[in-house]
Amino acid sequence: MKALEAVCADVRPAASGDALVAAPASVEEAAAVLRVAAEHGLAVIARGGGGRLGWGPPPSRRDLFVDTRNLDRVVEHAAGDLVVKVQAGLRMDRLAAVLAESGQRLALDAPLPAATVGGTIATGAAGPLRHLYGTPRDLVIGLTIVRADGEIARSGGKVVKNVAGYDLGRLFSGSFGTLGLIVEAAFRLHPVPAVREYLTAVYADADAAHEAVQAVLHSPAAPSAVECATIPDGIAVGVLLEGATGRAAQVLPLLGQGARVGDAAPEWWGRYPEGAVLIEVTGKPTALPDFLRAAPNLTWSACGHGYVGLAGETTPAQVADLLVALRRIGGAVVRSAPAQIRDAVDVWGPIPALSLMRRVKDQFDPEHRLSPGRFVGGI
Amino acid sequence: MTEKVTRLAERLAVLLGPDAVITDPVRLRTYECDGLTNHRARPALVVLPDDGAQIAQIVRACVAAGVPYVARGSGTGLSGGALPRTDGVLIVTSRLRRILEIDIANQRAVVEPGVINLDVTRAVRPHGYYFAPDPSSQQICSVGGNVAENSGGAHCLKYGFTAHHVLSCEVVTPDGEVVELSADGPGYDLLGVFVGAEGTLGIATKVTVRLTRVPQTVQTLLAAFGSIEGGGTAVSAIIAAGVVPAAIEMMDALSIEAAEASVACGYPPGAGAVLIVELDGPQAEVEHQFAQVKALCEEAGAFEIRVAADDAARALIWKGRKSAFAAVGRISPAYLVQDGVIPRTSLPRVLARIDELSAESGVRVANVFHAGDGNLHPLVLFDDAEPGAAERAEGVSGAILDLCIEHGGSITGEHGVGVDKARYMPRMFTAADLDTMQMVRCGFDPAGLCNPGKIFPTPRLCGEVPGVRKGVHPLVEQGKADLF
Numbered sequence: 110m111k112a113l114e115a116v117c118a119d120v121r122p123a124a125s126g127d128a129l130v131a132a133p134a135s136v137e138e139a140a141a142v143l144r145v146a147a148e149h150g151l152a153v154i155a156r157g158g159g160g161r162l163g164w165g166p167p168p169s170r171r172d173l174f175v176d177t178r179n180l181d182r183v184v185e186h187a188a189g190d191l192v193v194k195v196q197a198g199l200r201m202d203r204l205a206a207v208l209a210e211s212g213q214r215l216a217l218d219a220p221l222p223a224a225t226v227g228g229t230i231a232t233g234a235a236g237p238l239r240h241l242y243g244t245p246r247d248l249v250i251g252l253t254i255v256r257a258d259g260e261i262a263r264s265g266g267k268v269v270k271n272v273a274g275y276d277l278g279r280l281f282s283g284s285f286g287t288l289g290l291i292v293e294a295a296f297r298l299h300p301v302p303a304v305r306e307y308l309t310a311v312y313a314d315a316d317a318a319h320e321a322v323q324a325v326l327h328s329p330a331a332p333s334a335v336e337c338a339t340i341p342d343g344i345a346v347g348v349l350l351e352g353a354t355g356r357a358a359q360v361l362p363l364l365g366q367g368a369r370v371g372d373a374a375p376e377w378w379g380r381y382p383e384g385a386v387l388i389e390v391t392g393k394p395t396a397l398p399d400f401l402r403a404a405p406n407l408t409w410s411a412c413g414h415g416y417v418g419l420a421g422e423t424t425p426a427q428v429a430d431l432l433v434a435l436r437r438i439g440g441a442v443v444r445s446a447p448a449q450i451r452d453a454v455d456v457w458g459p460i461p462a463l464s465l466m467r468r469v470k471d472q473f474d475p476e477h478r479l480s481p482g483r484f485v486g487g488i
Numbered sequence: 489m490t491e492k493v494t495r496l497a498e499r500l501a502v503l504l505g506p507d508a509v510i511t512d513p514v515r516l517r518t519y520e521c522d523g524l525t526n527h528r529a530r531p532a533l534v535v536l537p538d539d540g541a542q543i544a545q546i547v548r549a550c551v552a553a554g555v556p557y558v559a560r561g562s563g564t565g566l567s568g569g570a571l572p573r574t575d576g577v578l579i580v581t582s583r584l585r586r587i588l589e590i591d592i593a594n595q596r597a598v599v600e601p602g603v604i605n606l607d608v609t610r611a612v613r614p615h616g617y618y619f620a621p622d623p624s625s626q627q628i629c630s631v632g633g634n635v636a637e638n639s640g641g642a643h644c645l646k647y648g649f650t651a652h653h654v655l656s657c658e659v660v661t662p663d664g665e666v667v668e669l670s671a672d673g674p675g676y677d678l679l680g681v682f683v684g685a686e687g688t689l690g691i692a693t694k695v696t697v698r699l700t701r702v703p704q705t706v707q708t709l710l711a712a713f714g715s716i717e718g719g720g721t722a723v724s725a726i727i728a729a730g731v732v733p734a735a736i737e738m739m740d741a742l743s744i745e746a747a748e749a750s751v752a753c754g755y756p757p758g759a760g761a762v763l764i765v766e767l768d769g770p771q772a773e774v775e776h777q778f779a780q781v782k783a784l785c786e787e788a789g790a791f792e793i794r795v796a797a798d799d800a801a802r803a804l805i806w807k808g809r810k811s812a813f814a815a816v817g818r819i820s821p822a823y824l825v826q827d828g829v830i831p832r833t834s835l836p837r838v839l840a841r842i843d844e845l846s847a848e849s850g851v852r853v854a855n856v857f858h859a860g861d862g863n864l865h866p867l868v869l870f871d872d873a874e875p876g877a878a879e880r881a882e883g884v885s886g887a888i889l890d891l892c893i894e895h896g897g898s899i900t901g902e903h904g905v906g907v908d909k910a911r912y913m914p915r916m917f918t919a920a921d922l923d924t925m926q927m928v929r930c931g932f933d934p935a936g937l938c939n940p941g942k943i944f945p946t947p948r949l950c951g952e953v954p955g956v957r958k959g960v961h962p963l964v965e966q967g968k969a970d971l972f
Contacts (some may be wrong), residue, residue: 264924272901290674329702354733393591461668464665469931
C-alpha cells in the first residue's frame with residue numbers, strides 16, 4: 110500500500126476482502142500504479158463504472174483494483190474533424206452531453222447508466238445502433254493503454270482513416286481487462302440526426318416477426334437500428350430511422366397492420382432482458398426465429414446479436430440444456446449468472462483460435478496478473 | 489537458390505504438383521514487385537496453390553524448412569506489402585478465385601482470397617447488394633489483399649473500411665494451423681487485428697464479407713472553385729452542416745490539367761480546384777441534403793456546379809478523378825504517389841505548406857485527395873532521366889509525411905506501411921508503441937517467417953523481456969531480418 114501511495118494520491122482498501130483500490134488521476138499515474146503492481150506481483154483488475162464487473166467468471170486473484178474514474182477528462186474534442194479524445198474513466202453519459210453541445214454524438218449506446226468509456230470498450234458494449242455503426246471496435250480510432258509492465262503504449266491516432274501499424278483498438282475491444290489497462294481513447298463521431306423516428310409493431314409469432322425484420326433489412330430504408338424483443342404481448346419489432354427528414358411513411362407498410370410511429374424509443378428498446386442469468390447470443394440474421402423459439406426472453410439486434418435473460422430460480426441443468434439448444438443455432442456466452450449456475454455450466458461454448466489467444470495473452474501479460482481467469486479458456 | 493530452398497521447392501512440387509511451383513528465373517521476374525515498383529526483389533520461388541488446404545501445407549513446409557514466405561494477391565498494393573524475399577517463397581492466391589457462397593438473406597458472401605473485389609459486387613448486384621470497400625484498383629485487386637491492407641476507397645467516408653465489412657476469415661496462421669477468426673465469437677477480436685496487418689499475421693484462405701444494400705438514390709455533383717481554399721471551405725461547411733456524404737473528393741489545378749490531358753474529362757476551364765460530392769441513401773434524405781450541399785458550395789464561391797443527371801453523367805464526373813494517378817504520367821515522366829492523412833480542418837495550412845515545399849525545391853506536386861476524411865494523395869512529379877531528381881522528389885514526399893505527423897495525422901490512410909514506410913513508423917509511434925504492436929506479432933508468428941521486414945523498422949525478438957536493447961539486433965545478426 111505504501112509503494113502505491115507513493116505514486117498515486119487516491120489509494121484505499123477495497124470495500125470487502127484484502128484487496129486495494131488505486132484511482133490514478135493521470136495516464137502517468139496509472140502507469141506508475143501498474144509498475145508498482147508489477148514489482149509486487151499483484152493481480153490487477155481494471156474497473157470503470159462497475160456495471161459489468163460481475164461479467165465472466167470471477168478472477169482467480171484480486172490484489173488491486175485500478176479504478177479509472179478519476180481519469181475523466183475530455184482531452185480534445187475536434188468538432189470540425191468529428192473526433193474526440195477522452196480519458197477512460199469518463200462516463201458515457203457525460204461524454205454524450207459534451208458532444209451534444211456541438212450537435213455531435215458517439216454512435217454507441219450505453220445500456221448501463223454509469224458506464225465509462227474504458228469499460229464500454231473493454232466489454233465491447235453496444236446497443237441498437239450497432240446495426241449501422243457497429244461496436245466499440247468500429248468507432249475507436251486511437252487507443253492508449255498501460256501494459257502489465259507499466260509501459261504506456263498508443264496505437265491508431267486521431268484521424269479516422271489510418272492504417273499505420275496494428276489496430277490495438279480492435280484487439281482491446283471486448284478484452285475485459287486481460288491485456289492491459291485502457292487509459293485513453295479517440296473516437297470517430299457522427300452528427301446528431303435532426304429527426305428520429307421509431308417504428309414499432311407487435312407480432313404473435315416468431316415467423317411473423319422475422320418476416321417483418323427481413324422485409325426492412327432488404328429494403329433500401331437504411332435504418333440506424335432494427336431491434337426485436339419478447340414482450341408480454343408477443344414479439345415486438347422496432348426500427349429506428351434517423352436523418353434530416355422523416356422517412357417513416359416509406360417503411361411503415363413493411364411492418365404490416367398495426368405498426369406505429371413515434372419520436373421516442375419504446376420502453377423495451379436497448380435494454381438487457383430481465384433476469385439473474387444473462388446470456389449473450391450471436392448468429393446470422395436468419396437465426397432470429399430459432400432463437401425466439403429456443404429462448405423465453407430475448408432481445409435481438411437484426412445484424413445478428415442479442416441477449417437471453419433467465420430468472421434466478423432456473424436450475425443449472427435447465428441453463429445447460431438451454432445453452433446446448435442455443436449453440437445449435439449460433440454462439441452463446443453466459444455473461445452473468447449466480448455462482449452455482451456459472452460453476453456448473455460451460456459459460457463460453459466452443460472457442461475457435463483459443464491457442465492463438467493464449468499466445469497473445471502471454472505476450473501482453475506473461476505473468477497472468479491482469480484479471481486472471483476472467484476470460485475465455487481461463488485466460 | 490540455397491540448398492534449403494531447393495529442397496523446399498522439391499517438396500512443394502510433390503505436394504502441389506509441378507505446375508504450381510515456379511523456379512524459372514525469367515518467370516520469377518513477374519513477381520519482383522507489387523504496385524510499388526521502386527522496391528524489387530526476385531523471390532526464390534513462387535507457388536500457386538489451388539485452395540486453402542494447400543496454403544496450409546505450403547506454410548507448414550516453409551516453417552519446417554525455416555524459410556520465410558510472403559503472400560500476394562493481385563499485386564496492386566502501393567507500399568510493397570507483397571514485396572517478396574529473395575531467400576523465400578511467394579505464395580500467390582490468384583488460383584483461389586471462387587465465390588463459395590452468396591447468402592442474401594444474411595447479407596453476406598464467402599469468397600476465396602484471390603477473388604477480385606469488383607467481382608463480388610458483380611455477383612450480388614442482381615440481388616440489390618454490393619461489396620462496399622472500393623479501392624481505386626477494385627477492377628483488379630483481390631479481396632485477400634483488401635483484408636491484408638484494410639483497404640478503403642472513395643466511399644469509405646460513409647461506409648468504412650474493409651475491417652467494417654469482413655465478418656470472419658478462415659486463416660492459416662504463421663505456424664500452419666487453420667483457424668476461424670470472427671468479430672463476434674467469444675474471446676479476443678483477433679480478426680480485428682488481422683485485418684490490416686499487411687499479411688504479417690497469417691494468410692486468409694476464406695473471407696466472409698458483409699454485403700451492403702444498394703442505396704435507393706445516388707446524387708453526384710461537381711463544383712469548380714477558383715482556388716483550393718474555396719473547395720476547402722465548402723468541405724468544412726458540408727461536414728459542419730451534419731451531412732455525411734458517401735464521398736467528397738478534391739483535385740487541384742495541376743491534377744485537373746493532367747486528367748484533362750489524359751482522359752479529356754471536360755472539367756470547367758480555369759478551375760483552381762474541383763470538388764466531387766456524392767450523396768446516397770433514401771430518396772427523401774438525399775434530395776434534402778443535396779440541396780443543402782449545393783447551396784453550401786455556392787456560398788463557398790463555386791463558379792460552376794454540374795449535377796449528374798444519370799449514371800453516364802456520374803461516370804463522366806468520376807472519370808477525371810479515377811484517372812488522376814495514371815494521368816500525371818501525361819505531364820511528368822515519373823512520379824511518386826504519396827498517401828498521408830491529416831485532421832480535415834488542417835487542410836488549408838497543410839496545402840499551403842506543400843505549396844511552399846514545392847516552390848522551395850522546384851519539385852511539382854499535384855494534389856488529389858479524399859477531402860472528407862483528410863486523406864491526401866499528393867503526386868510528386870519528377871524526371872527520372874535527370875540526375876538527382878528522384879532523390880529530390882523523395883525528399884519532398886518524405887517532408888509531406890512529416891507534415892502529416894506534425895498536424896496529428898498519419899503516414900498512411902489506405903496504402904499501408906509495407907516496406908515503403910517502415911522507416912517512418914518511429915516518427916509516428918514511440919519505441920514502446922511499436923514494441924507493444926509487435927507483441928501481437930510475436931503471439932502469432934514467434935519464428936518471424938510470415939512476411940518479415942514489413943511495417944516495423946526493427947523486429948522484436950519474440951520472448952525477450954521488454955526494455956532497452958543494445959548492440960546488433962539478434963535477428964539481424966542471424967540474417968533473419970533487415971533494418972530499414
